[in-house]
Amino acid sequence: MDNSVIPYGRQNIDQNDIDAVVNTLIADFLTQGPKVKEFEDKFARYVNAKYAVAVSNATAGLHIAVMALDLKPGERVITTPITFAASANCVRYCDGEVWFADIDKDTYTLSLESTKELIESKPKGFFKGIIPVDFAGLPVNLEAFRALADKHDLWIIEDACHAPGGYFTDSKGKQQWCGNGNYADIGIFSFHPVKHIACGEGGMVTTNSEALYKRLSKLRTHGITKENMGENHGGWYYEMQELGYNYRLTDIQSALGITQLAKNDLGVVRRNEIASNYKRAFKDKIKYQSLPKGAYNAHHLFIIEVEDRKGLYDYLRTQNIFTQIHYIPVHTLPYYKEIGYGDADLNNAEDYYSKCISLPMYPTLEEEKQTYVIDRILEFLEKNTK
Ligand SMILES: Cc1ncc(COP(=O)(O)O)c(C=O)c1O
Numbered sequence: 595m596d597n598s599v600i601p602y603g604r605q606n607i608d609q610n611d612i613d614a615v616v617n618t619l620i621a622d623f624l625t626q627g628p629k630v631k632e633f634e635d636k637f638a639r640y641v642n643a644k645y646a647v648a649v650s651n652a653t654a655g656l657h658i659a660v661m662a663l664d665l666k667p668g669e670r671v672i673t674t675p676i677t678f679a680a681s682a683n684c685v686r687y688c689d690g691e692v693w694f695a696d697i698d699k700d701t702y703t704l705s706l707e708s709t710k711e712l713i714e715s716k717p718k719g720f721f722k723g724i725i726p727v728d729f730a731g732l733p734v735n736l737e738a739f740r741a742l743a744d745k746h747d748l749w750i751i752e753d754a755c756h757a758p759g760g761y762f763t764d765s766k767g768k769q770q771w772c773g774n775g776n777y778a779d780i781g782i783f784s785f786h787p788v789k790h791i792a793c794g795e796g797g798m799v800t801t802n803s804e805a806l807y808k809r810l811s812k813l814r815t816h817g818i819t820k821e822n823m824g825e826n827h828g829g830w831y832y833e834m835q836e837l838g839y840n841y842r843l844t845d846i847q848s849a850l851g852i853t854q855l856a857k858n859d860l861g862v863v864r865r866n867e868i869a870s871n872y873k874r875a876f877k878d879k880i881k882y883q884s885l886p887k888g889a890y891n892a893h894h895l896f897i898i899e900v901e902d903r904k905g906l907y908d909y910l911r912t913q914n915i916f917t918q919i920h921y922i923p924v925h926t927l928p929y930y931k932e933i934g935y936g937d938a939d940l941n942n943a944e945d946y947y948s949k950c951i952s953l954p955m956y957p958t959l960e961e962e963k964q965t966y967v968i969d970r971i972l973e974f975l976e977k978n979t980k
Pocket residue numbers: 651652653654677678680681727753755756783784785786796797
């Protein structure tokens with residue numbers, strides 16, 4: 595085995611990807627050409643959604659999703675504290691208030707019970723929406739969240755950044771692919787290099803609503819549309835109808851996204867094989883993320899919980915294994931503390947954070963490196979557990 599560093603995540607770029615990018619570089623469009631639409635169409639088909647809007651990154655996607663759902667300043671949205679800050683920041687971009695509900699201590703995703711309790715502790719109309727996250731690749735049961743949301747007139751944005759290719763099974767026995775828009779209003783994906791599909795930077799917003807699709811497309815390009823041409827205008831005419839952004843993805847990135855997407859099913863299978871190896875080795879010894887019945891985890895991450903997390907993290911680094919921690923609870927980050935969230939009562943999230951550690955998980959992680967990682971972890975725990 596070579597003794598290079600083993601990271602927790604890594605992109606998988608092959609000659610197909612390189613050729614696709616090079617071919618775009620020498621073609622007519624570097625941006626706003628045919629590759630963007632092709633990527634959007636293929637991605638929508640892949641996740642079984644009607645529409646997809648490519649964006650410059652998932653954070654931009656989250657921002658225009660919250661705008662498209664018309665969040666007004668001061669309005670309140672619930673999300674999970676165990677996520678990347680962007681899942682909450684998008685609400686702040688629109689001057690909304692973020693409220694955190696606790697996580698489930700076994701799946702590590704937003705707890706339905708805790709969300710229900712929070713909603714029911716306030717008068718009707720207090721909250722506007724929920725942003726559940728398919729954390730680590732584990733799909734949230736959106737059928738259950740939809741029932742709760744409908745009862746209280748809330749929208750749902752599914753942050754599926756970790757989960758292209760994952761699904762949960764609904765009460766009719768149907769596989770519901772992450773981001774398919776059947777239960778959430780909008781789904782969001784990220785194409786950052788540590789994610790399943792690497793575009794350098796990039797993201798996709800999916801929906802089944804034509805009205806939301808049109809609004810998202812407009813917000814992604816400055817709030818501009820060419821729809822109202824009328825017969826008195828020439829081909830140059832466009833209207834800027836509201837204040838939007840330049841959140842576009844380029845043709846170069848989309849070309850890479852298309853070839854990356856074509857490999858995603860294989861990548862998710864490979865990730866699940868690695869997860870099975872970890873589970874086999876750790877069963878009855880180490881706690882790991884549980885898998886609800888009927889769910890298929892896309893395994894962006896494989897997370898375990900250990901008492902001496904810092905000890906294990908430091909030890910693994912001396913062995914060239916670079917793990918990561920996902921995530922510092924968002925409500926404890928200095929920005930959120932300062933605006934008043936520091937005292938939130940989120941015991942499961944804080945307990946989880948004190949123990950969690952994400953192990954190497956990427957499709958090209960070789961068998962012998964997996965064994966090496968497993969052996970180093972078991973060895974550390976044996977030496978350090980009395
Ligand atoms: C759950 C989640 N949401 C949103 C984002 C933001 O993605 P991007 O880096 O594409 O803006 C990330 C990125 O790490 C993420 O993990």
